[in-house]
Amino acid sequence: MRVKPIELSENEREQLQLIIKKGSDWRERERADTILMLANGQTVIAVAEQQGVKPEAIRERRRKWWRNGLNSLPDHPRSGAPSKLTDSHRCQLKEWIDAEPLNCRALVSRLTTECGVTISAGTLRNELKRLGYVWKRTRYSLKKSAIQSASSRPDMTSPS
Structure with missing residues (x-):
């Protein structure tokens, strides 16, 4: 069975290249890169090896592209508890x-x-x-003591 290749319009190709170049989410950039490689004729296995993922992940990205086009690239909201802070x-x-x-x-x-x-x-x-705050730990510096350490004292065991 032969897989239907991805054919991109010029507009789609430009948008994918823009996402790869200036996208803020690395997952979205990677998905856009996958679609462009598949559209350029690379095989699923070759793309999977280049991106370091399993071939099934590439196949799933291709299926989502066929169903939703550019809307398949961003992450969808995930489940989880609502924030306790208002x-x-x-x-x-x-x-x-x-x-x-x-x-x-x-x-x-x-x-x-x-x-x-x-x-x-x-x-x-x-x-x-x-909220934009930077959280840093307090750093305690070790100050030199006024009392000399044992290693810097004159040797008491040597005869004078």
């Missing part, structure tokens, strides 16, 4: 952070006591990243 919680977090530098535990504790929302420290960090 927009008002996010605004409150911003106010607290802008008023004083708090660590993650303090923010989680304050959010629990004042807003009644219980989240983990990891969830809070992810939320702060989405």
Whole structure:
């Protein structure tokens, strides 16, 4: 059985090349690259080897392309629990952070006591990243002690 080749219009080809060049999602860029390689006559196995995926993944991308065209490239929404934080919680977090530098535990504790929302420290960090905050650990530097270390003292065992 011969597989029907992918035929692209000039507009589709340009859009795929634009996605590959300037797309923000790596999965979408990879899918666009797959479609272009298949349209250029490469085999499923050759494309799979170049992209480091199984041939069935390439076949599935081709089937989705035939069904949905360009709409098959982006990821669809995934299931999962809704966010525990509302927009008002996010605004409150911003106010607290802008008023004083708090660590993650303090923010989680304050959010629990004042807003009644219980989240983990990891969830809070992810939320702060989405809000554009950079989270850094405190770095403690080791200062040289005023007392000399044992290795720098004169040797007590040697005869004077």
